[in-house]
Amino acid sequence: MRAADFVDSERGHIDRRIFWDKEIYDRELQQIFARCWLFVAHESQLQEPGAFLTTYMGEDSVIVARGDDLGINVFLNSCPHRGNRVCFADSGHSRSFTCNYHGWAFDLEGDLRKMPKIGLYKATPGFRMEEWGLKRARVASYKGLVFASFDAAAPSLDAWLGDFRWYLDAVLDAEEGGTEFLSGGATRSVMNCNWKFPADNFAGDIYHALWTHLGGSEPTLGRHGGVMVENTGSYQVSVNGHGWEFNDSFLGNAATMGDRELLRYMKSRREAITARLGKFRADMWGSVASATIFPNFAFLPGYFTFRTFQPKGPSKTEIHAWTMVPKNMPDDIKDRFRRGSMRTFSPSGILEMDDGENWEHSTRANAGYVTRHQSLCYAMAPAGQLHDETLPGIVHSGQLSDANQRLFYQKWAELMDAESWADVPLSPSTIDRAVAAQ
Amino acid sequence: MNASAKPDYSTYPNLTLDEARAAAAQLLALNGAGAPVTDARLLQIERFYRMEARLLDAEDFHRWYELLADDLFYWAPLQENRFRRDKRKPIDAGNMAFFDERKADIAVRIGRLSSNLVWTEDPPTRHVYIISNVEAFETDVAGEIEVHSAFIQYRNRSEHDEASLYGRRRDILRLRDDRLQIARRLILLPQSVLLTKNLTIFF
Numbered sequence: 001m002r003a004a005d006f007v008d009s010e011r012g013h014i015d016r017r018i019f020w021d022k023e024i025y026d027r028e029l030q031q032i033f034a035r036c037w038l039f040v041a042h043e044s045q046l047q048e049p050g051a052f053l054t055t056y057m058g059e060d061s062v063i064v065a066r067g068d069d070l071g072i073n074v075f076l077n078s079c080p081h082r083g084n085r086v087c088f089a090d091s092g093h094s095r096s097f098t099c100n101y102h103g104w105a106f107d108l109e110g111d112l113r114k115m116p117k118i119g120l121y122k123a124t125p126g127f128r129m130e131e132w133g134l135k136r137a138r139v140a141s142y143k144g145l146v147f148a149s150f151d152a153a154a155p156s157l158d159a160w161l162g163d164f165r166w167y168l169d170a171v172l173d174a175e176e177g178g179t180e181f182l183s184g185g186a187t188r189s190v191m192n193c194n195w196k197f198p199a200d201n202f203a204g205d206i207y208h209a210l211w212t213h214l215g216g217s218e219p220t221l222g223r224h225g226g227v228m229v230e231n232t233g234s235y236q237v238s239v240n241g242h243g244w245e246f247n248d249s250f251l252g253n254a255a256t257m258g259d260r261e262l263l264r265y266m267k268s269r270r271e272a273i274t275a276r277l278g279k280f281r282a283d284m285w286g287s288v289a290s291a292t293i294f295p296n297f298a299f300l301p302g303y304f305t306f307r308t309f310q311p312k313g314p315s316k317t318e319i320h321a322w323t324m325v326p327k328n329m330p331d332d333i334k335d336r337f338r339r340g341s342m343r344t345f346s347p348s349g350i351l352e353m354d355d356g357e358n359w360e361h362s363t364r365a366n367a368g369y370v371t372r373h374q375s376l377c378y379a380m381a382p383a384g385q386l387h388d389e390t391l392p393g394i395v396h397s398g399q400l401s402d403a404n405q406r407l408f409y410q411k412w413a414e415l416m417d418a419e420s421w422a423d424v425p426l427s428p429s430t431i432d433r434a435v436a437a438q
Numbered sequence: 439m440n441a442s443a444k445p446d447y448s449t450y451p452n453l454t455l456d457e458a459r460a461a462a463a464q465l466l467a468l469n470g471a472g473a474p475v476t477d478a479r480l481l482q483i484e485r486f487y488r489m490e491a492r493l494l495d496a497e498d499f500h501r502w503y504e505l506l507a508d509d510l511f512y513w514a515p516l517q518e519n520r521f522r523r524d525k526r527k528p529i530d531a532g533n534m535a536f537f538d539e540r541k542a543d544i545a546v547r548i549g550r551l552s553s554n555l556v557w558t559e560d561p562p563t564r565h566v567y568i569i570s571n572v573e574a575f576e577t578d579v580a581g582e583i584e585v586h587s588a589f590i591q592y593r594n595r596s597e598h599d600e601a602s603l604y605g606r607r608r609d610i611l612r613l614r615d616d617r618l619q620i621a622r623r624l625i626l627l628p629q630s631v632l633l634t635k636n637l638t639i640f641f
Binding site: 088089090091092093094182183184185186187188189190191192211212214215216218219220258260318322323332335338339342343346347348350352353354356357358360 | 445447448455514515516518519520521524530532533534535536537538539543545546547549550551553554555556557558559599630631632633634635636637638
């Protein structure tokens, strides 16, 4: 199988089998999810030593724990003795993780520390405790977001995010003091769709909002003329398969939460954020926008919902979502974001509820043999690439286009076919050079 | 609340953050401590619930909306898997939730459903809402009744698309001229991962 045969990223023809075929899905777990940097936590979720949460990297269950050295450790949530899951809590505080089956206990680093009747193993020739810890992943973070990778050969997180970091600062570094995830864990729900449909949607599909979300935006935006999206003052940017489509409206997304107090507050911050980030990135803060960090971590400026699309088989995906706010935001405004993001982008959200059925049936239709041998059209390209040296990454003018999604699938195909990272071209990171030159 | 009238939802009934927190605390504390209501009152409440379920099954949202008190607090918190030894409150009003609504927010949701622009509800979903295990108790406030119940919310749309949601409700119902209103509602869904794609329904 060559993934490149399924993706024509020049013309934007995508073979529908990549959304259905079990063999392709299994290869994604190996070539993409076991290799790439995957989002696992926000640092604010793990404030002190012993704080932990459990999540997934691909279909691998992992524990994310703050160690005594304040470092964040990520390791497999599966006991190497008989394989049982070690931790069944979603989050909590613990000094160790003890397997229910035989009582093997692991510390905050994932190292095997003790087990019942340890003398049996001491009397076992060649048995060494240090060989039987929970397999650890590499861990790195960018401005509060913690990522992990099980591939020792993967490039650094900084190289992988590359110039996308410059844009990420528009949501991660808009205000002094950093960001936090609002408390209470992830909002989790199941969609019977392939994980790539929501991922490509967030990478660059604002086009759907004009039709899919007519009903959801009617009560909040109807008074103001509905969803306004144009190809002037708007962009798509892509770096290493990560994609962000956005306009310069500053609070266009936020407006659909229908909370005037919230908008008043955001406007009051505009000057300070502009001073911090410059006008271009400040205008991105809450604008009509969506983004995906390849492969399955996505967010929406304005609502500040951050979510992973966790693969659970070729036609099943779990959405895990959190709301991120600047730490220094007033509590009342944080609560407005908590409720506003829930009311728009959660399983009960008036906008998210419009999406699920589309993705489910885009997936399910491929049960048909003839259907799945058709191509999907990712051809929209109304404007060309924009060459502006002040804007890093591959930038297209106009947010209404399939440019980012074609680049998402190009990266997908490269990773699927790559023997090693040497075969995966990465964009040069220009912002590090700019920082180094200062 | 029809699309052409373009209602201004910011003028609809709402709660302050403190009022919402107080309502949440009240709901979390409900444990059947008061005297059981009379059989006649219990029958009135059960009739009310059967009517409410029928209105929701029939998508008669505007009549259902009239059953809500202006100071409504309507809440479906998330439930995490946590160890028994975990010292955090299992449910916290400051946490993320599936619903955390005031009457104005319910009006927004009904505005969406009434817009005739919600393609994913057209053709419509079919619902059956079953309410059971109803227990009702007097409270310290005259005319306010604490009610516990259990529910099954079955839905089916298209061909194979179905979901069954089971759960518990805690209500504060208020008597006004011998008619019942929903003043507070806590919806406890036992799923930590919602095993369906959305909650395009009311409980």
